Amino acid sequence: MKKLILVRHAKSDWPEETEDFDRPLADKGLAEAMHMSRFMKNNNVAIDYFVSSPAVRALNTCKIFNQAYHLTITTNEKLYNPSESNFESVIYDLDDNVSSVLSFPITTVFPILRILFPKIFSTFPPVVLPVLKSTVIPGRNLKEQKRNCFSFMIRGRFNFISKIFYFLAFIFLFSCQKKEKNYFEAIASNDVKLSDPEPHEWRYNRNEKFQTFEGFQKSKKIHPEIGKNTIYLQPIGEFNILQKKQVELAGNYFKIYFQLETKILPALPNTIFPKDIRRIKDENEQILAGYVLDSILIKRKPKDALVLMGITEKDLFPRSDWNYIFGLASYKIGVGVTSMYRFSNGNVTKANFNRSLERLLKVGSHEIGHMFGISHCLNANCVMNGSNHLSETDYHFARACSLCQQKLNSSLHYDNKKRLNELKNFFEKHHLNSEVTRAEEDLKLIK
Template structure:
């Protein structure tokens, strides 16, 4: 064998390997953060998944849906408080506005508070435990739909009253409509009807989870069966607490397909919010995602 030809072959092989290594396809943001998705545990009696036979919504299923998307002149999320709110509750709503603006990367505004008198007698009941409850469907279909601002992408009601979805149900944390882009969340159960400085962060974390979950539904995302995720269905507060505020990689893929935000800016914004509010578990999860880009 000619040594010159052999050395030349080695050289060209080296150049070829170097070319392919330099042009190796980089992983996308979604592929990268999927490494931090946490598998769902087996559903237990009382869990949402145990009682509901839901099918996973693939990205292809999501893409086929007719759904709400931002458009010029219609790209703002509005929050509509209804009720009598104390100082801590008002602070909680303002922080939720701030969080949702970072989570969805859209402008979020709070409308003037409406009084509880907007709920007619036909939309109220007293539960077997003695608290007044409001029919969630009435809030969506009769109250909010008529008050949705012209530039509103979605309108989320926030009430301090407990909610129920239909006569045979005890309560619901929130409800949303894909078609009308309206939803409602109740503060009532997040602090057992008594928000204080000691339970403020616990209540806030529950509120940001349920609010982002319900607005996620308005954007066409079904209950998540892919991983532990803010879009998991939930029956109880312990189940809500167990689920992350983090959207899994599949749900982030769906969300970004409609909203087209910058992934890393969103992640940085969320990390800063969790750090500022001392929501340490969610900060740790955001930091884990962030570390993948160092």
């Protein structure tokens, strides 16, 4: 006998010019899914197997639940706008060894459940019954089982009390959502408004458009996938002991900031740069950044890499009419490069270690943030603000504003509070005191 738990996808959005299949989860839906997955896990609801509709809103709900359970996810196209026969075949195609299944069909499966469980649905409308738990007996026709469904409940094969428990728990959680601010709304009060730009600052002579959350959702961007969900760092150059330590700490930080596995590859030598992509500027050797992306990093990107970020101790320039750049990224294919050179004028010491480290963390997370589809931030003081020079970089926070955090979370689906606590611990350990304070202020708002 199998236990079948059906979960309706969390609240979704429907941006303009978006097909039904591609509809994303709304901000409220992300919060609801995280709440319910933790609730089920904490209440020892055992699951052996996840099967989901491939529709974006259903699959993303499934992925959020899987953050609590860490199981293999299978998609089945039959669960997108399924007929009764399709729904039935999905159940009976399951492996005999699987005893407990969590299924994420698309919404239109609920009319089928109205047929299967008429007495339940006459009492509770499907719109407020997001979880339904039932047993399915292999070898018997589903249509035959539905006729005896209610008597199964009475005899105990369908746990009616458990069903009511899940139902009331959902209603309680969802009603609480209406009264309380979600994470992003709560921390928004800590966002620091941007002042009018000065002539030397990035925003002064650039007419960048404000990227709304809806605009972000419509944009093309990379997403973690099964077998392709790791950030790789590729050091290039001759690093001293302190620089090597900074690269190591950057790897630790990106793992926390993006909540993704992060690995550091063996360093490549500076001899990999040919003479024709080098130049001397103000008695300093610089490397053409585009060459690093197109001829070094793209060719070396590991198969399981979601992002490959090069880190070089050499100065970079993008084209002949520019003096330098801190970093450059190809957002469509997930490769980028960051230069450490100007963070310490090419000379990392114990005295400037923390300041140059903070600059590396800011620029690196900024460039990787671009790869996940986040444009330059015009919402508040934020790590995603554009920078013309180091004093502007220093002025910007390592903290992403509430809007940019919402964008990042909608793609990566991490636990916001866990991430925030881990960031605070990292900042404390490495004496980045201003960022410790910002993290503590955010934590106060969500407790």
